[in-house]
Amino acid sequence: MSTSKTFKLDGKTISFNDGDTIMDAALRAGEYIPHLCHNPEFTPHGSCRVCIVDVNGRQVSACTQPAMAGSEVDNASDNIMRQRRELLQMLFVEGNHICPACEKSGACQLQAVAYYTNMLSPHFTHFFPRRTVDASHPDTAIDFDRCILCELCVRASRDVDHKNVFAIDGRGINSHLVVNSPTGKLGDSSFAASDKAAHVCPVGAILPKHTGYDKPIGDRLYDRQPVSIVGDVAAHEQEQEH
C-alpha cells in the first residue's frame, strides 16, 4: 500500500485503498464512526445520516464519501456529535420507540448509538404515528413502530436472498416498509427466518418469535460496553440467537 494513501481521522492517520469510503477505511483501522443504515456487507446507502463527518469544512456521510488522500476528517467534535444526537432524536420521535418495553432494549443499535452520542431524551415533539404489528409469520414478527427506514432488510432480501420480500412505499414522512405478498402480510410472503433479511435489522422491528426476553437486562449486547467497542448488532446475530 502506498504511504500517500492516508487521511487524518480526528488527528489519527488512517490508510485506505482505492475505492474505499471513509467508513470502509475507518472500520478496517478499528475506528468507530456511529452509523445505523450502514452494514459493510451491503452497498452503502447514506440515508440515516448518523455517520456524518466533517471533511475539510464540508459535511458528508462517511459511508458514501470516497476517502481522499490528505484530507482532515472530524468524527468527534461537539458540533458533529450534536448533529448526530439531533438526527437520532428525529428518528426517535418519528416512530414509536418504547425502549423499556422493547424486547430489543439493550441489544438495539439505535438505542446504543443514542447512548454513545449522549442523547438523554427524544427532545422533539413525538409524531405518535399509527403503525401496526405483523405477527402473521410463524417464526418472525415485524413491529413497524420501530422501523427507521434503513432499508437493510430491503437490500438483504433483494441482493442476498433474491426474494424481494421488502420494499418502501409512500413518499416523505409517509414512507413506510411494505411486504411483498398478496395480503401484504409477512406470513403470506416467501420470507423465512433463515433469510439474511431476518438478521440485519439494527432495531427491534424484525424480531424472532418464541425467544422473547430470554437474556436478562444487564447481560444484553450493549449493557456492559458501548457500541463503539461492541460494533453492529448484525455482526453479533449468531450469539444473540444462542
Place this chain on the structure above:
Amino acid sequence: MSIDTYIDEITAATRNRPDYLLQNLYEIQYQYSYVSDQAIKLLAEKLALSESFIVGVIGFYSFLHTTPRGRFDILISDSITDHMLGSRGLLDTLCNKLGVALGQPRADGRVTVDTTSCTGMCEQGPAMLVNGWTVTRLDQNRIEQIVELIEADTAVEEWPQEFLTVDDNIQRRDILLSDNSNAGDALKALIEQGDEAILQQIESSGLRGRGGAGFRTGMKWRFCKQADADQHYVVCNADEGEPGTFKDRVLLNSYADKVFEGMTLCAGIIGATKGYVYLRAEYRYLRAPLEQVLRKRRETGLLGTDILGKQGFNFDIEIHMGAGAYICGEESSLIESLEGKRGIPRIRPPFPVTHGYLNKPTVVNNVETFMAAALIAVHGANWFGSVGTEESSGTKLLSISGDCERPGIYEYPFGASMQHILQDCGATDAQAVQVAGAAGATLPAAEFNRCIAFEDVATGGSFMVFNQHRDMLDMVRNFAHFFVHESCGFCTPCRVGCSLMKDLVDKVYTGHAGQYDLDEMHKIGELMLKSSHCGLGTTAPNPMLDTLNKFPQIYNERLKHSSYEPSFDLDAALQDARDITGRDDAGAHIGTES
C-alpha cells in the same frame, strides 16, 4: 378492451422493459383513473418486477393512485401565487357545488377534487388540472361553468377552448427570445466546424446551467464526452417544478425546435444516439405538440440516422413523462425516475456525466441551457459572452408572478437588479421578492439593489412578488407544507425535519408559539442544511431561516409572551374523554390560558 389486453399492448410497445414501468403506470392511470391490483399483478409478470416494488413506485408519485379517482380528476394548483389569486376560495366553491370532500371521489364516481403543487401557470392562475389538461384563469364564473360541464358529463376535450388556453405572456425579449435563426443552423455549424470547435465555443461562452446550480455546460459536456462507454445519453430536464417558475413551459411551447436542436448538438459532441425529454406531468398538454415538432425534425433530417446527411450522425429523442414529484427536478432523481423507479436522489459521486441513465455517461441539462447552447453554436461564444456579467454570461429567463401589473416571461442579461426588474413588471409597492422558488431566497426591499447572477442572487427563474399588504408568513407556511409533501423521505433530516418545521410554522401561525419554538426552527433548519442527502433537504429550511432573519416581525407579532409554550393543547386533548362521557361542563375543561 380488457385490462389484460391493454397491459399486453402497452408493455409490448415498450418491449417489456422494466425501466419503462413509470411510463406504463402513467398510461394506465390516465386510462383507468387508477392502477388496480390486477394491473399491478399483470405488470409484475410482464416486467419481471416484484409487486411491492411497483406499489412503491405508485406510492412515490402524486399523480398515480391505487384506488379509483373520479372520471373528472381535478387538481387545483396550491402554489402561493394561486392562493394570492384566490384559489382557496374557488376550491371551496368547487367542492360545495359538486358535493365532494377534498381528495375523496364522489359517490357516483364522477369527480374528485384535490390540490397539487405548483402547476406552472402562476401568471395566469389560479389554475387547475383536469384529467391532465390545464385550465387557467379560474374565477367564480369559470368554476360555475366547470361544475355544469362536469354535471353534464362533457369530456374535457369539448370544454370551451378559452378554458384550456395557455398563453406565453412574453414581456421582455433579449438575445435568446429575439433570435431568428432557423432549425438546423446549429447542426450545420457543428458539421462545418467540427465537434471540438463547437465544444470550445460552448466552453469559452461561459454558459452555465440554467436550472439554478450553474455548473459550466461546456465542462459537463467535455467530462461526458471523455467518459468511455458504448453508449452516451442526452437528457433534457423539463421537470420545471420549482414553485413560481414557468419559463420552460414557454420555451417548450414556442421554442421547442431550438431546445431539440441543443440536445442534438450535445449528442453530436458527446457521441450520444439517444436522448430523453423528462416532461413534468403538469405539462401533459405540451406532449402532443412536442411530438409533432419531433416528427417534423425527423422528416427534415434533423433527427434520425445520418442527420443533415452526415454519415454516422444518428440521434433521436423520446419524451418521458413525470408523474408528480418535485424531487425529480434533481438530476440524479430524474435519472432514477427515467429508469422507472422511485425518484430517490443517488449517492454522488459518481456523477451522471460518467454514471447516469442506465449507468452510462449522461448529460442532463435544463431546457433553457440546451436552447442557449444551440444559439451559441450558431452565433458564437462572443455573441453570448457580450451580455451579462463576467461570472454569469448571457441572459436569464425569469418567470415573474405575484403582485405586479405585468406578470410573465422576462429575459434579462445577467446583472439586472431587482429594482430594475420590479419597475419593468409594474410592481410598485413590493414588500419582498422570493427568488428561485420555495428553495430560494427571500429578499426584502433593503436588498432590491442586488442582481440576478450566479455570484449574487442565483435562480432557475422563479421570481414572485409580494406587496406591502401580504402576510409573509402565508408564504412561509405554504412552502413549509410544500416541502413536507415533496420530500422524498430517503434521509432522516429532510424526512423528519420538514414535518417538524411545518408543525412549528403552524404553531406560530395559530398563535401558540414562544421564542423557544423559533430557536428550535433555527436549530432544525441548520441541521437540515448541513446533513441532508441532497439539495432538496439542504434548501428546504431556506424560507424559514431567511424570514426569521429578515422578517422577524412576522413571527414576533404572533408569539405568546412566554418563552415556552407546550406543543399540544391540554384542553383539546380531553376532547375524546368528553365525547365518551358526554360531558361538556366547566369541570370537563382545562383552562388553556396560563
